[in-house]
Amino acid sequence: DSGVTQTPKHLITAxxxxxxxxxxxxxxxxxxxxxxxxxxxxxxFLIQYYNGEERAKxxxxxxxxxxxxxxxxxxxxxxxxxxGDSALYFCASSNSGANVLTFGAGSRLTVL
Amino acid sequence: xQQLNQSPxxxxxQEGEDVSMNxxxxxxxxxxxxxxxxxxxxxxxxxxxxxxGELTSNGRLTAQFGITRKDSFLNISASIPSDVGIYFCAxxxxxxxxxxxxxxxxxxxKLSVKP
Numbered sequence: 074d075s076g077v078t079q080t081p082k083h084l085i086t087a088x089x090x091x092x093x094x095x096x097x098x099x100x101x102x103x104x105x106x107x108x109x110x111x112x113x114x115x116x117x118f119l120i121q122y123y124n125g126e127e128r129a130k131x132x133x134x135x136x137x138x139x140x141x142x143x144x145x146x147x148x149x150x151x152x153x154x155x156x157g158d159s160a161l162y163f164c165a166s167s168n169s170g171a172n173v174l175t176f177g178a179g180s181r182l183t184v185l
Numbered sequence: 186x187q188q189l190n191q192s193p194x195x196x197x198x199q200e201g202e203d204v205s206m207n208x209x210x211x212x213x214x215x216x217x218x219x220x221x222x223x224x225x226x227x228x229x230x231x232x233x234x235x236x237x238g239e240l241t242s243n244g245r246l247t248a249q250f251g252i253t254r255k256d257s258f259l260n261i262s263a264s265i266p267s268d269v270g271i272y273f274c275a276x277x278x279x280x281x282x283x284x285x286x287x288x289x290x291x292x293x294x295k296l297s298v299k300p
Contacts, residue, residue: 075227106287115292116228116273129287163227171288172216172235172277176227 076100077177079164085183091152094180098145098166104128105147106167106174107139111160121171122147154184191274191291197299198268204261206294208274216277217250217257218288223270231272232259264296271295 076099086092098105107119109132118131122141133139136154141147151158161181165174191208198204208217216235220228232243234250234257241248245262257274274291 075229077227108290116275116290118287118289121287131287165227171286172218172233174230174288176229178225178227 075175075177077164077166077175079162079177079180081180082178083181083183085185086154087185088154088156090154090184091150092154092182094149094151094162094164094182096147096149096164096166096177098147098164099168099175102166102168102175103145104167104170105141105145106165106171107133107147107149108163108165108176109160110163110179116163119149151182154182156184158182159184189274189276189289189291191294193294194292195295195297197297198264199299200265202264204264204268204296205258206272206274207256207258208276208291209256210276210289211255212276212278213254214276214278214289215254217248218275218277219246219248219257219259220273220275220290221270222273222293228273266298269296269298 078097080095103124106121109117119133120139121129125141136152139149161179163179165176218233219231222228232248237254239250248259271293273293275288278286
């Protein structure tokens with residue numbers, strides 16, 4: 074157990090729908106990072122939050138959004154889902170920068 | 186955008202064999218990291234490298250930060266069955282303002298056991 078908790082573990086939904094993925098960072102970690110892992114693209118950085126504030130943005134689509142709450146948990150919202158959004162979504166947390174990320178076990182999203 | 190070219194894409198190992206994989210980029214990185222991902226799990230950090238030319242070991246794993254800062258290598262000696270999984274390299278650069286950038290990952294090297 075890495076200490077980073079992601080829910081749900083698996084999610085199956087239909088095109089056009091909206092889902093929310095949840096992440097609780099490791100105790101004491103202020104930064105949360107979201108990554109998308111698909112078969113052909115590897116791990117792609119989506120977005121980072123630090124203590125509730127957006128810190129950096131990567132290849133995140135406009136249909137996706139995220140936030141980090143005062144208790145430091147984070148949610149990734151994916152809307153108007155398309156087949157190509159099917160992927161593993163990982164959350165990682167850190168208390169000292171991107172070189173010491175601890176990853177959760179991921180949420181596997183399947184869009185049918 | 187920044188890309189890391191990781192090779193090989195996949196390889197089959199026999200127990201006891203040594204394994205090598207590498208990661209190259211057209212960009213310079215300040216930090217190189219190697220992660221391993223087991224099925225159903227997130228990536229776990231194996232080795233972190235912070236200086237050009239640095240050679241660091243973690244048990245049977247040895248990684249090197251290339252002199253040009255554009256590449257890194259990972260070697261696994263005397264492989265065992267639990268070494269199977271996907272190995273990712275990742276690079277980190279500093280932004281122009283001096284703040285830390287974000288991790289760029291390679292596409293992974295999948296290690297399997299020879300049938």
